[in-house]
Amino acid sequence: MSWGWRKILSLRSVVRPFIWKVVRSGAQTNAWWDNWCQLSPLSSFITPRRITNAGFNLSSSLSDLVDENGNWKWPQAWYDLYPILIGLNAPHLTQNMVDRTVWKDLDGNSCSFRSSEVWHSIRCRQNPVLWVDGVWFSQCIPRHSFHLWLVIKNKLKTQDRLAAWEVGSVTNLNLMCCPLCRINRDSRDHLFFQCSFASKVWNKVKCMIQMDNVDSTWQSIMSWMEQNASSKKTEHIICKLVIAASAYFISQERNNCLFSNVSADQNAVIQRIKKTVHLRLMGFKFRRQSSIESLLRTWKIGSDEEANDPS
Known part of the structure; x- marks a missing residue:
């Protein structure tokens, strides 16, 4: 892998919080790693072992976690292990519609992806100078x-x-x-x-x-x-x-x-x-x-x- 690509990939942890999924069918959204709800990413508190023990895998999409009645498929015991999940409602999924990736600015508003917007979001900020x-x-x-x-x-x-x-x-x-x-x-x-x-x-x-x-x-x-x-x-x-x-x-x-x-x-x-x-x-x-x-x-x-x- 070239030096340039290694430098770009090293920024993943910096830009990841600004990249979000707009859920439609849920098939294109990774349930554990993508940002799609206020608790995202779920992998920050649900361990890979818990995920596999529940019958899921690390590449499971959001649609894999929601049943036909619109309820979560994960174990009831998870609500005791992770009480924060109690307030997380299953999203309403719309079939035949593709999930969309968006950029959210510092205020949490979805906006068009532009290099200027990325720079504005990730740059270091200091107090303005008079000169x-x-x-x-x-x-x-x-x-x-x-x-x-x-x-x-x-x-x-x-x-x-x-x-x-x-x-x-x-x-x-x-x-x-x-x-x-x-x-x-x-x-x-x-x-x-x-x-x-x-x-x-x-x-x-x-x-x-x-x-x-x-x-x-x-x-x-x-x-x-x-x-x-x-x-x-x-x-x-x-x-x-x-x-x-x-x-x-x-x-x-x-x-x-x-x-x-x-x-x-x-x-x-x-x-x-x-x-x-x-x-x-x-x-x-x-x-x-x-x-x-x-x-x-x-x-x-x-x-x-x-x-x-x-x-």
Whole structure:
């Protein structure tokens, strides 16, 4: 059996609670293993030995357990062994009709089987975060947003994380300096944007988006993000684009210095950020407002844009 199929089959216990049978004739529903009633699966409390001793087998269908009068065929002694069965009435079976398999969502409602519904049902859930709309929004640049998500989750392969891998001697740890400034330890908080190289880049571009009150610390940037993430204002959308682009290109320059042994070029990074954001803004349509006129002039967006919000 291939690795892919083994992984799929390993999910059976996860998805089984959501797969139910709508009973009609009962012939296509396994009485013990399928979900067809509020006690399902019956195999969770009725043992295989009890099943076989009663004259049934593990592949018995639901129709095999109901007699012509609509009563259960199982032994009367089962009601003493499993009192929970007392409240379980035999289903009304309709001959010549096939049982139907359905997916039940988290609320217990039957719904169409879709991959999106499966994911919604089985995915892990955590408390919502305030910054999500600052990373993923309709005007974002997807690769920048994905990278920014990694930054926020502190999942970038910065060299400080090597300490968790027990790299060895103190000498090796001392070598883990920032490839851009060659001074401090390479880390997420240092790279965005306390590094002298990154700080100069950030201070140069943030003056173009009216974020003078946000300093070069990651905590300050996250505070701004949490306060303005869901804002639909043009100036805030541009700010989110610049934050993501700055993180992306600074990280890219850091990797170039580390793996390609090239010298960091501050002006080149600034120009890449400006060019990328400018090209993204060129795809927007703006409603003419005096509050954003200076911002549009800063980014050299023409005044002949059609009247509308960014979309």
